[in-house]
Each structure stands twice: as structure tokens, then as C-alpha cells.
Amino acid sequence: EADIYQTPRYLVIGTGKKITLECSQTMGHDKMYWYQQDPGMELHLIHYSYGVNSTEKGDLSSESTVSRIRTEHFPLTLESARPSHTSQYLCASSDSGTGGSSYNEQFFGPGTRLTVL
Amino acid sequence: AQSVTQLDSQVPVFEEAPVELRCNYSSSVSVYLFWYVQYPNQGLQLLLKYLSGSTLVKGINGFEAEFNKSQTSFHLRKPSVHISDTAEYFCAVSDYGGATNKLIFGTGTLLAVQP
Numbered sequence: 001e002a003d004i005y006q007t008p009r010y011l012v013i014g015t016g017k018k019i020t021l022e023c024s025q026t027m028g029h030d031k032m033y034w035y036q037q038d039p040g041m042e043l044h045l046i047h048y049s050y051g052v053n054s055t056e057k058g059d060l061s062s063e064s065t066v067s068r069i070r071t072e073h074f075p076l077t078l079e080s081a082r083p084s085h086t087s088q089y090l091c092a093s094s095d096s097g098t099g100g101s102s103y104n105e106q107f108f109g110p111g112t113r114l115t116v117l
Numbered sequence: 118a119q120s121v122t123q124l125d126s127q128v129p130v131f132e133e134a135p136v137e138l139r140c141n142y143s144s145s146v147s148v149y150l151f152w153y154v155q156y157p158n159q160g161l162q163l164l165l166k167y168l169s170g171s172t173l174v175k176g177i178n179g180f181e182a183e184f185n186k187s188q189t190s191f192h193l194r195k196p197s198v199h200i201s202d203t204a205e206y207f208c209a210v211s212d213y214g215g216a217t218n219k220l221i222f223g224t225g226t227l228l229a230v231q232p
Contacts (some may be wrong), residue, residue, distance in 0.1 A: 004160075033219075037139040041225075042222045042223060042225060043207070043222045045219060046151075048219065058219075068132060105151075105219060106163075108153075108160035108162070110158075110159055111159070113158075
């Protein structure tokens, strides 16, 4: 079944550790996104990718980095986690489309809730 | 620049009552409009979308929304809510024909359905 997956779902880690949040989709979408969502607040785009080897920073500045070596995989890395990175991270993907009903519809993964102590 | 305003951070309502969640947007170009729902500890699920055509859009779970260009609004409605509708609802906008596919989200409205 076509879907979008995120692992881990929950992560509690100490300050200074390097972490990678995984995101994979089996829908064949070329565009992928990472959003940061703090409790009770809106989602902010932190990274996006148009395709393999294409990554851009989003509207909200983030110390994280991303890579897109394969179409289906879009991992997010924090080299040195800090308590300020505590948040929920949501991954999404979409088809480019040239119009039609699928244009711009983003499909979201279940999210990773990160807590940095 | 585009922006989305959700006027109510929380909407309490009794079960089987009607509800309206308000959304206003600001954009200098034509837009696509979306409503997403987020249940606790889950990702976002698309409820409905307006791309073009009829201004009344029907979505899943009995929800509908009406696009009003003159008022730059896209309010979400349901005639009779259930306990299971309790969730966070996000309105979002994307620029028509934009290459980035980026969504701008509102701050969300918590729909709290009480028995």
C-alpha cells in the first residue's frame, strides 16, 4: 500500500547527541517536505526537496540538515541536539502534477516527537 | 506574501450540534485552499480542498467548506458533530501555479466535542 513512513515515532535523547529522523514514501512522489510543529502552534516548513539531489531551506530557520539521495527517502539530521530542538517533526510528500485534482496535495507521515533533555 | 488566519484557537461544541471553523487568507494571487485534520499523536490528513470550480467543496467525514473570494474566506462546516471529530483542524493555502507546492498553514483550531 502506498504510504509515507516516519521512524522513530518517539525519541528522547540527551543534549549533544547526533540524531537522524527517517522519512520514506512509497507513492513515487518527487516533492518532499519537513515541517516543525510546536505544541499548540502552526506548522512551519523547515526543508523541502523537488527531487533527488535537490534540497532547499524552508520558511523557518533550522539547524537541521537534510539529504535526498533516493526519491523515496528524505532523512533529517541534527548534528548536536539541544533542548530547543524539542518538537514534533512531520514529513510530507506530494506529486508535482501539471494540474488536476492531485496538484499540491501533500500527504503527511505520522510524525516524530523529539524530546531533548 | 501569503498568510492564513484561523480566528478561533479553540471551539467547544456539544455532540450533534453544528459547527463552523473560520479561516481567512491573504494573497495577491489566485490560490488553492485546503483543510487538514490532525488527531492526537498523528500526522495531518486532508479533509477537503478547493482548486477551482464550485465554491462549495465537500470532504470526508461529512465536512464541507465554502470558498468566498470577495471575503477571502474558506470556512469549514459540519451540520452535526460527533465525539470522534475532536481534533486539531488546520487551514492552508498554496499559490496557484506555484512551482514549489509549498503550503502556508494557519495556527490551527482545536475542535472539542462534548457529550
